[in-house]
Structure formats: structure tokens, C-alpha cells
Amino acid sequence: MAKKTQKDFLNPKELIKHIDIKKYSQAVSMVEDFSNMAYSSRDLARASKIYNMMLADKGCAVVLCLAGSLISAGLKKIVVDLLENNMIDAIVSTGANIVDQDFFEALGYKHYKGDQHNADDNLLRDLHIDRIYDTYINEDELKVCDETVHKILNTLEPRPYSSREIIWEMGKWLEAKKKGKDSIIYTAYKKGVPIFVPAFADCSAGFGFVAHQTERPTSHVTLDGAKDFLELTKIKINAKETGLLMFAGGVPKNFVQDTVVAAEILGQDSPMHKYAVQVTVADERDGALSGSTLKEASSWGKVSTALEQMVYAECTLAVPLITAYAYHKKAWKSRK
Amino acid sequence: MAKKTQKDFLNPKELIKHIDIKKYSQAVSMVEDFSNMAYSSRDLARASKIYNMMLADKGCAVVLCLAGSLISAGLKKIVVDLLENNMIDAIVSTGANIVDQDFFEALGYKHYKGDQHNADDNLLRDLHIDRIYDTYINEDELKVCDETVHKILNTLEPRPYSSREIIWEMGKWLEAKKKGKDSIIYTAYKKGVPIFVPAFADCSAGFGFVAHQTERPTSHVTLDGAKDFLELTKIKINAKETGLLMFAGGVPKNFVQDTVVAAEILGQDSPMHKYAVQVTVADERDGALSGSTLKEASSWGKVSTALEQMVYAECTLAVPLITAYAYHKKAWKSRK
Amino acid sequence: MAKKTQKDFLNPKELIKHIDIKKYSQAVSMVEDFSNMAYSSRDLARASKIYNMMLADKGCAVVLCLAGSLISAGLKKIVVDLLENNMIDAIVSTGANIVDQDFFEALGYKHYKGDQHNADDNLLRDLHIDRIYDTYINEDELKVCDETVHKILNTLEPRPYSSREIIWEMGKWLEAKKKGKDSIIYTAYKKGVPIFVPAFADCSAGFGFVAHQTERPTSHVTLDGAKDFLELTKIKINAKETGLLMFAGGVPKNFVQDTVVAAEILGQDSPMHKYAVQVTVADERDGALSGSTLKEASSWGKVSTALEQMVYAECTLAVPLITAYAYHKKAWKSRK
Amino acid sequence: MAKKTQKDFLNPKELIKHIDIKKYSQAVSMVEDFSNMAYSSRDLARASKIYNMMLADKGCAVVLCLAGSLISAGLKKIVVDLLENNMIDAIVSTGANIVDQDFFEALGYKHYKGDQHNADDNLLRDLHIDRIYDTYINEDELKVCDETVHKILNTLEPRPYSSREIIWEMGKWLEAKKKGKDSIIYTAYKKGVPIFVPAFADCSAGFGFVAHQTERPTSHVTLDGAKDFLELTKIKINAKETGLLMFAGGVPKNFVQDTVVAAEILGQDSPMHKYAVQVTVADERDGALSGSTLKEASSWGKVSTALEQMVYAECTLAVPLITAYAYHKKAWKSRK
């Protein structure tokens, strides 16, 4: 048996492609039908309708939260379409989605379909292939991604930055390099939608930072997580109402919820998030934040209980239907 | 019906208490028995033995990772006992565990047993009671916790800090105030064990930061997440071998795994984590980091596959047995 | 506050309605798009295609397995449409789906949307309302269902019956009474598709049996579970190939898988099930049958590994897409 | 590489062994500590105490329900010890636990530790090894088990039997053959504790039945599932109070719950099950029976809500602690 090479696993015919919800007008009727069924389908229908209410509510700013590895999974175009059509006003995400996956693809690289059942992870390592469940990544390409962040950091004036500022710089860089027209970072940059990554060091960007700071030990860019929090809180304060559209959970969910409390600390009387929707497979029994119910968040004064809905489902199944419903219902047409 | 007050929910007879593994010598034999059974019990037994191997391996630095809300759940004393007995060499955690829960208790406050089934979260909010699944917190006390961080930040020289540095300051503050002798922060401070919180703004500390930075807009403490990453990477580089003891998942799991890659970027040839154990209820099918297998981490060059074990269980059930086993096996006696 | 009555919960405007997949031709393209994504969406796409392969394979008999409470959840019409269009050749189910839910609706009763979050189950009991998660049932109507089975049994010649024979009698009864034209039992009766319920006493039918046998202690209908097994095994033996379309898991999954082994015991060389698809939220870690992988079933010689796919999803979300895909791909047009 | 044989997988040094709870007196104190913690540990503590209350309640009959594959997983001795010490009064189980696993071991065969990660299920099939997640079974031995049931059936007078009667015959057979002193079937036989398997054809016994009935087409033993239901209902009626100790869920859980309704049909006023405890990893969101809450069962009039507790945990972890607690608390000493 010939020794396997990278090419045996990274097959250009087996690329991950991003679903286009604009094609699925029947989602409206399907979601209506789901609202007369039971269990997760009915929950999904209610979540879809709540998202649509956010869009129909003139004073409402919509914050999209992303965790997990959703962009590598084929959900990038959905986020881009939401941006293009004014269906979200801010993004809070993990670094994996924004840097390792979206910026990575903006550089021209791709994700490949992989095999979770028969993966020999030691062999993959030897071949410089990284695995995310059923998806493969060319590790050498990912290093270019780290290195690109490193280079961008090197061009910046040394001072503390929020992740939002750095991601904005990445958008600017993409524009200058004429890259990534179909990326989240670039589209958000163009549309003026801020992107926050509260644990920004915990991704490909972190490697860029480590290189940058080690190279320039005395004067360098620093990453001020507190600044992110302050900036996001100000967005909360300036919005009349807010709605949360959360795909997965993790740090982004908590971060954006906490802005209600932070506003109070700043002496501002900001209302609880009026709408909240979360799609997750985490459950509440472990006491962790990802699976904690939105009702529980209400005890903390963060989320109003009236219009919240948890959907217990894996995002690649639920997100296309929820967003296609809202897209084809067209309430967003009257926004902005 | 008389109107309910805070006292009806925060019952001093219904406090959360922290389990003491030093009492449970029979855990050794029980875990041995588990190793001859099937499913999660056998996995738990193997994980316990791998943790014990880390302790028996002279050159091995053990990193404890904590996510979720484990300290409010009664696992604080276990962490303190691990610290006291040189059974861990660094901690990477979410902020909830370290600030909102450990530091909070160090200030003299308590967690209360609550009711997840019949909770009226709107009433709880009105009464200033925060709920974590089946646990209640006095929100007014939690605000004192935020405010205390704020005050500590005000005493620090304005510059970028890693979370580790700030938590060390919190330990020093506890010492000065003669508070929290039984806390993780204080014990770690005393033992010289560093604590990292990669998303440090995403907890009670974040509120302290928001207040601090708003009050002092031009010159203030900033929170450099990149510095944390660099510091933790240096610990990785300096250790001959490393073992990961992960309770829950989230950002801490990814953060510590990434240090292997960061070391490489620094031109250091640091081995993969030799041992790794994770207790979680997350599963791998959503493609997210928490539930990703340690074998998958091996494709990234982060964790060696030889001595890794996932335990699919809720931490309050599994952690007492795993740690009691290691404690009573006494391999740690020859450390340091 | 006025005392609540049944009417407050069983609202005729809040009926469960059954989704009609014939409307959703876009499912074909959506499932194709899912096949280029990751995680559950890609699994769902592969499962859909395998089901379509079963239908395209001339010699293949398709067995539908149902567990859980899927009919009360709005999936009845899907099963009826599969029957009408020759897309399944036998059904193996739990009693809940076939008797308590399908036969119940055939009698003219309905399921109502309920509330899983604020249900006061003691009050519901007092009001004769039974709850299945987020669905309500009129208990008095369910008793009519038990009683109807009782009456049908009373008309039968006393001897051992398979569940299939009794369900066939129920179909005949519906025809005679001109009831339930849109029911699974009636449609299967009309189309000559056998329905097996291996644990037939464990549902509304069991109550009918208890009444019947108590009333007629010496000479009565008995329920021969072994006969079911023998009959289903003969179906397996007579089919050139078999494919399993499993929604949920439980006893039906094991029962139909075991026919391969039973055939061998009867000295017949029957091949393993060639195709197998399962939608479930059970996972494999507990060692139970529902979540056991189809690869594991291969070690038992029951299912071929080549064309099997597990889909980890809640049925109300996944089943409409899988079946709509197969319906609109039209491979079934050339069957029978 | 030499071709692998059965011996490479069925290693006599890697046998599953059954845990002995009589050794673990510290479980009492550990469970008490758990009752002051949160999440699953606190739930487990409450469940343990409820089980102990059942034992302390003089008029209370305790029904043990078993689903999944728990006996092959090392929990057999626990059930035997519960039987020996009058800690249960009836058993309702799936066939896998009672026939394929307990009776199988009574014949002198063993279960082997296996490997869920690297299993090649096609190879296992070729080697006649059956896999249950991380456990291996010699398929040739399992066929002896089927065949033994067949032979026992051949000795019985042809008529309809409940599963209980047949299992009692299996106990008698074991006594005659001087086999299986440490088995559940034999111990239950000796102690006069009835065992019910509602879906008795759905296990190794089913193969025995298929062979028996095919061999003797006109006059044979039949399996009357309705008789089981009637017999169990009579036990319910004769007990002053009842308590359910449920390990896993499935058909046994529903079957025993339904006896309350069946009693009513028989015109007997039997109270709801007073105590109920369930250990499961199933969750309620799929609307299926296994994960349905015991509160939901209360809407059906089956289980009283006052003393019920779900424990979300895998049985091999939770069952040893719950039963060791009850054993060492000694309330059972005053029973019978």
C-alpha cells in the first residue's frame, strides 16, 4: 500500500460549500407547519418567528452570537447574507469562526470534507492535516493565517486594542489586498457592523499575537478584553431595544448578556434584552452557561422571559431554516 | 399569601457545601472495580489512573482546566486540596469559577441550594436572586464582588496585565485583608500556582473593569489576553512534560492545548501534552471544541493519543471519584 | 381566579397538525446542499440518499421503524404518504404511535399543543389531561381508545394472535365503521402493509387486553410476541434485500435487526440488512440499543456497514426533510 | 501481520467483573455530601434517599426496572445483592439483561472488555464476536444460550405463558442443572421474586421461540404479553404502596407505570406509585418515554410527584453509589 499523502485527504472535489438560504422560499411555509407540530420543530418555528419580530421592531438592534465551528461547517454565506440585508447589527463570536475559518477562507483557502469514523489522527498529524470532527484543514495554510494576523499586527500603532478594532483592521487589509469579498469580516467591515471576539487570543489570532509580542517585547499591540466589553455595552446602551440571535453558546452568549448588567454599572438604565433565541445542543443539567435556559438568564436581569426560545438542535440543521424563514418573510426590508 | 422575600429563597440551612475527598479512601478500590466494568465507569477508572500517572511522572507539570460553574456546585475544596498537596501546577479557568464563585466565597458569601423545577425567574429577579440551574446567589453580594475587583484595579499601576497577574493581586489582597483562607485564589497565591482566565472580562471581573476604565478613561489597567497566552506558553515550554486534567471544556481546554502550537511559533520544540483527561457532558457531534475528542486534538499536534481519556459524565459525580482516587493513591507525595 | 377546566388546556385552535411533505419540493435541493456541509446536516443528507437508494433498488423491501411519540407530534401524514406511494413495505413500531396516537386520531380525537415549561401536572391529572412533553391529550378520549380495542378483541376468535393480526383487525374495524381514512392503520390495511408492535401490551391496547382477559378468564384472545417475530422473520426471508428506515430507536430497532439472526436459525441464508438509516437523539455511550451505532450492529451480523447512516437529530426536524427528499426524488415511482 | 483470531479479542484476563457494593460503606457519607452540592450529585443523593425511604416504608413493594445492557456492564452482582437482602420485590426488564446477559453468564460464559474506538466490526463479525459498545461477546456461546431457551421451551406444556412463567422455568432449570448460583434468574427464583420481560421475544429468548414454534407448528408454547401485564397489575393491586427503582428507561419504565391505569380498569382503586427514582441519560426533549419526567407521569395519574427523582447519569456511575447507600443505611433489615 502506497504511503498516503495530504492529497489523499484534501480532495478538491470534496470541499465544504456554504448553503444559500435565498433559494429556499419554501422555508416560510415549512416553519409555519412546524409551529403546529411538537418538540424541536415547534421550538424552531417559535424561534424563527421571534427573530422575525426582532427585524420588524424598528428600534431593535440584533446581535448575532456564534460559537463552535460553524463557519467551517458551511454556514458562512448565511452570515454574509444576514449582513448584506441588514438583518444583524453586531456580531459576537469565538475566534475560531472569525479568524481560523472566515479569515482563513478570505485568504483563499478551503475546508474539506473529512471522515470522523475512520480518521487516523496520528497519520493526519504527520500529513499536516487538522481535523474538526468531519472536516479537514490544511495546517500549512492555517499557519499562513496565523502569520497574516502577525503581519497585520506589526503594522499597527502599539497600544491596547479591542478585538473589534483588530478585526476591523483585518477587514481593511482584505479590502487593500482585494481578497475575501465573500467573507464575514470583509462584509461586516463594508457594512459597518462591529465584530467582537471576547477570547480573541484563543484562536489563530493568538498565535499572531504571540509572535508579534515576542518579536517586540517592549512596544507592541495588546489585546484589551475589557475594552471589548465596554464597547459592546455602549452599543447596548445606545440601542432602544436589543435582540439576541445565538447560534451555539459559549463565551459569546454570556458576554452579550452581561452588557445589561454592565450598563447598570455605568449608571445607564438599559432594558433587558427584549428578544432572545438560542440554537444549541448543550443542555441545562450541567449548570454551565451554554445550556442554561434563557429563563434562567432572566433571574440575572439579562433577558426578558416574554420572547425567548431555546432550540435544542445542531446548528447546521436548524440555522438554515430559521434564517431562510426570516429572509423570505422580508420584515428586514424596512430596516435601516 | 404573603409576598415572598429574599429570605424565603436564601436559606442559611440550605448552603452549598464543598465535598472533602480526603475522607474517601474507598475511592481507590471503587475505581479499581470500575476498571473492570463498562461504559463511563471504565472510562472514569482509566482517567483516574492517567491522572495518577501524571503525578508519578517526575518531569510532568499538571494543568487543571475548569469551565462551567463548578465552584458554586461544591467542588471548591477539591481544587484547594489539589493545590495544597502539589497535585496541580497551573490552573486555566473561566472567570465564573475563579471570580464570581471562588473570590465571591472568599469575601465571606455563600451559595444556596435552589430549585430548578419550580423557579419563578421573574420573581427571583425582583428579589435580587441570581440562579445557576439549582443554585441561588444573592445578587447584592455579587455586586460587592464586582466592586471589590474594581477597587483592586484602582490600586494597580496602569498598564496591560495578564489575567494571571490580576488574580495574583487578588490573592495578595485577600492575604492583606485576612480573608478567604479556604479559597482557590488565596491557596494558589500562597503555593505559587498561576491561575489563568483567558476570557477574564467575561465574568464579575469584567464589571470591575468596565467601572475602572470608565472612571479613568485615559490611564487605566488593561487586560492583555495575548499576554496570558504568552505566559502559559512559556510554562509549557519550561515543563519537560505536561498533563491536562480538564473538568468541563470551553475556552480553557482550547487555550491550554494551543500552547503546544504557540511554542512551535516561538521556535521551541515542545512536545505534545503527554497526558490528557477530560470530564464533560458535551459530545463531539456538534463539531465544537468542548466535546471534541482528545484524539482529534492529536491531529492538531496538541495531545498525544497514547494516554488520553474522555469521561462522559457530569463533573459533580465524576470529579470527586477521580480526585479521591489520585489523592489516596499518594503518587503526589513524591512531587516537588 | 376562576378554577381552570379542561377547556382551558384543550384548545381547538391549538391542535397538532400533520405536516405534508408533498408541498416541499425544495427539500431536494436543500438536502443536496446539506451534503456539502458538515455535522448533522451532512449526515442527514447521506441518510436521505440511502433511503432513496432503497427505493431505487428493485428487490429491496423497506421496513419503517417508529419509536417514541412521533404520531402525536405531527408526523402521521408523512407515514400515510409513504404508505400511499409504496415507499415502505412493513412497519415495526411501539404501541404508543400505532394505538394511543394513530388509532386514537382515527376515532376522531385530536392532540393539542401544550406547555412543557409551566405545566402543573397535578392539576392536569385532576382535569383528566395527559401530557407528552409539550402535547396534551384528553384522558377520557384515550379511555375510549382502550375500550374500543377491548370491544374489538371481544369479537375475535380466542387464540394466540400476533400484534400484526390484531392491528389488521383494527384496520378492518375502521373500514366497517367508515372511520380513520387518514390513519396509518387504515391506510396500511388498505395497502396490505403489515404493522408489527413487538411490545403490544405496553400501550393503550394493553388496557384493552387486561379488560378482555379478565372478563373472559378461561377463553380469550392472547398476544403471541413470538408469532410476531416469526412472521417478521419470514418477511425478511422472502425479501431479496432489505432496508431499514428507523425513526427513533427502542424495541422496534432491535426487533427488526434480529430477524437476520432468526432467519439463520430457521436455516435460511438471508443477507444482512443492506441499507439502514436511523434518526435518533440517543447516543452510544450508555451501551443501550437505541443509540448503538449501525456499525456495531454489523458485528452482530445484522446490518451491512456499506450503506448505513445515523443522524443525530430530533425526529420532528429531520424526518420531514429526509422523507420530502425521497418523495420528490421520485425513485419510488418505479416500485411495485 | 498474522491474521487475528477470536482469542485476540476475547482475552480471559480482560473479563467484565461485577462490582460488590457491600465493600463500599463510605458511600453513605459520600451521598450525604452530594446532597449539599449541586446538579447531578444532588439529584443522585435525593434519589438514594428516596430509595431508602421505600425500604423503610413497611407496606411498600419495590419494583426494579432495568433497560439497556446493564448486566454485561458489571451491575449483575448489585441486582443479586438487592435480591438476597430483600431490597426489591419484583423486576421488570428488557430481555437483553435477563436472557442474553444474566442467563448467558449463568451458563458459565463471560463478557469481555472490548474497544469502542478501534473496533473493526466487519472483522469482529467474521470472528463471531458481538460488540456492545466497549464489550465483546462470543457469538457461538450466545447461540448456546438461544438454544438452551429452545430446549427449555420444548419441555413445557403447550399453552400461553407470561414471560414471568418462562423465566421462572429457567430458574428451575438452573437449579436442576446446578448452574448459575450467582445469577439474577436463579436468585430471584430462590427468593420468589417475579421477573417480567414485556418484550420477551426481543432477545435471545426470541430465537429460542422461533426455533420452538417452527419445529412444532401446531402445538407449542406461546408468549402472552397481555398475561404479563395482568400479572404485574395484580402485584400492584396487592401492594399497599409501590416504589419504582428504574435503571435506564424504555419499555420496562412504561410497563410498570401503566399498571396504575390497568388497576383502575379492573375496577380496583390502586394508588399512584408513591416513590419513583430513575437513572437515565435520555432527556425529555424528544417526547419519548425514557426521558419523560416523572412529573409528566403524574399527569397520567401514574406517579405521585412528591417523592420522585430523575438522575441524569450513566448507570454504571450512579447505580453503585445509590445502591451502596441504601445497602449500608440498612433500612432493608426490617423488611419481610
Ligand SMILES: NC(=O)c1ccc[n+]([C@@H]2O[C@H](COP(=O)([O-])OP(=O)(O)OC[C@H]3O[C@@H](n4cnc5c(N)ncnc54)[C@H](O)[C@@H]3O)[C@@H](O)[C@H]2O)c1
Ligand atoms: N482553532 C480552532 O480551530 C478552534 C476550533 C474550535 C474552537 N476553538 C476555540 O475554542 C474556544 C471554545 O470554542 P467553542 O465555541 O467550540 O466551545 P464549546 O464547545 O464550549 O461550544 C459552546 C457551546 O455551543 C454549542 N455548540 C457548538 N457547536 C454547535 C452546533 N454545531 N450546534 C449546536 N450547538 C453547538 C456547544 O454545545 C456548546 O454548548 C473558542 O475560544 C474557540 O475560538 C478553536
Ligand SMILES: NC(=O)c1ccc[n+]([C@@H]2O[C@H](COP(=O)([O-])OP(=O)(O)OC[C@H]3O[C@@H](n4cnc5c(N)ncnc54)[C@H](O)[C@@H]3O)[C@@H](O)[C@H]2O)c1
Ligand atoms: N401510552 C403512551 O402514550 C406512551 C407514550 C410513549 C411510550 N409508550 C410506550 O413506552 C414504550 C417505550 O417507548 P419509547 O419508544 O418512547 O421509548 P424510548 O424513550 O426508549 O425511545 C426509544 C428511542 O428513540 C429515541 N427517540 C424517541 N423519540 C425521538 C425523537 N422525537 N427524535 C429522535 N429520537 C427519538 C429515544 O432517544 C430512544 O433512544 C413503548 O412500549 C411505548 O408504546 C407509551
